[in-house]
Amino acid sequence: MVTKVKGAKELQDEVINTGLCTLCGACAGSCPYLVSYKGRMVLMDNCNLSEGQCYQYCPRTHIDMDAISREVFDVPYSEQQLGTFKEIFIARSADNHIRGKAQYGGTVTALISLAMKEGLIDRAILTQTSNDKTPEAVLAQNEKDVLQCTSSNYMACPVIEKFNKLPKEDNFKVGIVTTPCQGLALSKMKLHPPHNRFSIDNLKLVIGLFCTWALSTDQFHSFLMETLNIPLVKKFDIPPPPANTFDAYTSSGKISISLNQVRKYTMPTCAYCLDMTSEFADISIGAVEGIEGWNTVIVRTNTGAELISRAKQKGAIEIGALPPQNLAHLKEAALIKKKRGLGEIIKRTGDRNNLLYLGLSQQVADKLIS
């Protein structure tokens, strides 16, 4: 397994052109050579540097999992299905208005709004669904902005590019909502702080979303354009199992597309991901099977715990216990993703000892590859 840092050309040859790119955006936004455009990472010109931050922070180039785990959690990376965490429960926003706009319980929106109100963050980088239903990274400056970003998009959005684009000289505090691969990239950036960019120390809050896979923006969007009358769609949803649909809500009702049709637009790189619950976030949030209108919440770091505590104090969220069968089911699903991901990686490399980008300790690797 190659562990050294390389440059933009190698990033293109090894990741972007091989179907491994997750469109997280960590490589883009801080130089003129890598930009995201309509769901693709584009290399505008050759960068001649033999080592670049683009390669360094990519979640598909070598990651020393123990190192980033120690950086974020002070403990090494383990084979635990849900990753390192302090608490897990269910929650929803206490605010009707937020719940009305939300995908499920509105907990992400509630927490981000609160963090802003309390001055824990000044800005938030979120994903907004634009008019043509493609995702767009936005810099929210107030609660009104946050409320524009309440719905799930399911297509990959390079939010870290937005972070990288923030002015170098500024020092405002930033929160960000990410998918698991983006959490990995940000952890790499925390471990080896970037230079010539907006300081990673300004990143004060990471809320990670549960994710089984993301859809490729440029291909899935063409499919949507052929299948639906896009301007009439208000919201998308992929309800938790046992449902097997991709739903589009219009004012006249719901249109369900079989998830089997949609699955072919999954980004190829998702097959090699081991993280279903955004293990490298302060707080991870997803749906709750069988309990509509609520979120599963996993608190991982001190920062996360402080925010939850503040939210309870201010009455911003309502909290409940996660039923044991939900917890068991969640752990099972997460473990299946880990095993499947490792299986796909080993199939691709043809070598049990070459785990592509994953730098796992022998112990953890043995436990997971059984």
Add this chain to the structure above:
Amino acid sequence: MPDIDIDAQGTTLLLMGNEAIARGALEAGVGFVAAYPGTPSSEILPAIAEVARQRGIYAEWSVNEIVAIEAATAASLAGIRAMSPMKQNGTQVALDFLGNLAQRGVGAGLVLVTVDDPGSHNSSNEQDTRHVAKWLDIPMLEPGDFQEAKDMTRWAFDLSEEVDIICMLRAVSKISHTRGNVKLGDLPTRQYKASFPYDGAGRVGGRQRMWGIPHDVQHKKLAIAREKYETSPFNRYVGPDKPELLIITSGATWLYSQEAVRTVGLEKRVGILKLGTIWPLPEKLVTEHLDKSLEVLFVEEIDPFIEGSVMELAASQVPGKPQHTFYGKRSGHINAYGELSPDDVIKALNKIMGINYQARDPAYLKKVEAIPREYAVNRGGALCPGCPHRASFWNIRTALKLDGRGGFATGDIGCYTQGLLPGGFSVVKTLYCMGGSAGIATGFGKLGQFGFKQPVLAVCGDSTFFHATIPALINGIFNNSNFTLVVLDNTATAMTGFQPHPGTGRTAMGEPARAIKIEDICRSLGVPVEVCDPFKFKETTETLLKMMAIDKGTRVVVMKRECELIRGRRESPPYKVTVSPDLCLGDDCGCDRLCTRIFLCPGLRWNKETGKSEIDPILCTGCGVCVDICPQGAIKREVL
């Protein structure tokens, strides 16, 4: 440019070859000259245009060379001596007309001046137009120096009338563009009364002209020309009666041959026959000289034209005569292509005469080549600082990369040919002739049925548009070809020296002309047309992306901004541009020298010692466009 119409017979004037040709035409009483700019011929028409009004001459920049020769022919038919100068590519454009003209005869004397570019210093290809004379059966002359450039041009008009056929004068860069002493002849005034004396079916001036002329009529005319050639003063021999080696040469290579023979001290052993009347070959004269020596070396540019003609002649000689040994391009003694120099002739003489002259130590040459690198920036071909084409190519490069379907630009002839080079971000991937970019694009645009998916942007300039692009554009529209024509309209025929064209509002003689707008022509064809300012990167790139996304039929984007050289002569710089060393990242991650490594405006330079970019205060024209490409905002512009 000196005024070449001074009435001072016998005076010596320092003239460029092209000026001498112009003077020769004046001395012949030329009345009508039409041309299209083409290096190395471009100076001929302006030299005449300068004095045209006072001499009652009509001088015109035509839209292309075939129209130019057609216009000149009208004058000839109407009894006015006429001339059309062009470069080798122009002659190729004019060929259909020339082929017909060769059969038709002339009214008053008509001269075609074709200037070739050996080594293609200033051309997209290398071509020897002397073959045209052989192909078309017309007489051809080649001046050996500046004096002959004038004298031959003058004589060519007489020859044209005496033989009743168009005459071709062929020069090369080193004759056209270098200066030498020329003794002036007299300057007669001619009073012209133009009228076209047509009569009967295809008859003009009492003779069958326009059709029904057998080919052998031309052959008979050539025989008359050949007779005159046998005694022409333009063919000269210098050397011993029985030289060991006979050099047969013409044109600029005559000068090189003389210099070479003198340098190695072989004047007593080597004779030089310089031909000026090249086609038809003056066979008696050549045979006479072939009898002087059995060893013959041909020195000419570019092709073995005289070499081939003489060898043909020798092969047709009486059998049993002693066989010559011919040295030249066939034998490898002289380069088969490219521009020659005295050193090339010396090399051949070394080999043939068994001498060993070395002009210069090769190590010295290497030392000399290294010196400029210490003082000059190591730079490839570059567009001028402030050039709008750089901005246009930047927009094209961005749009093609973002579009992501492997699109490309097709290229054409002009300053913007540099779109092939890193200085133009190498967006241009094909290059042929004037109008070629649109022509080849209409072909690519029909390959969809074969699975072709790459977007095509055909890039052409404003002068090129009028010259040749219009038919190809209409072809694209008519045949529903999928491509976008991008016209780089800088309101100039810049590469050849800012000659007027139909969009510039002025004629060759300085008369005001209605400026024809390219976007108006395109709009009248009923296709999507957008006009952009290439300096506005965001809007222009978006427009290109939008046009590429249409992905069917022909569309046009006109990138409109004046050539910086024109603007700069008229106005002071709009901005003072500086690079802030504190903000410049230089070759660090986050920049890697985008401005001096990729953008490549000569106004920006890389300081190796400080590791930062800086503005070159002499080269920067203050256009301010680089401010918008710096990823760190380190380049600043201040309104002046």
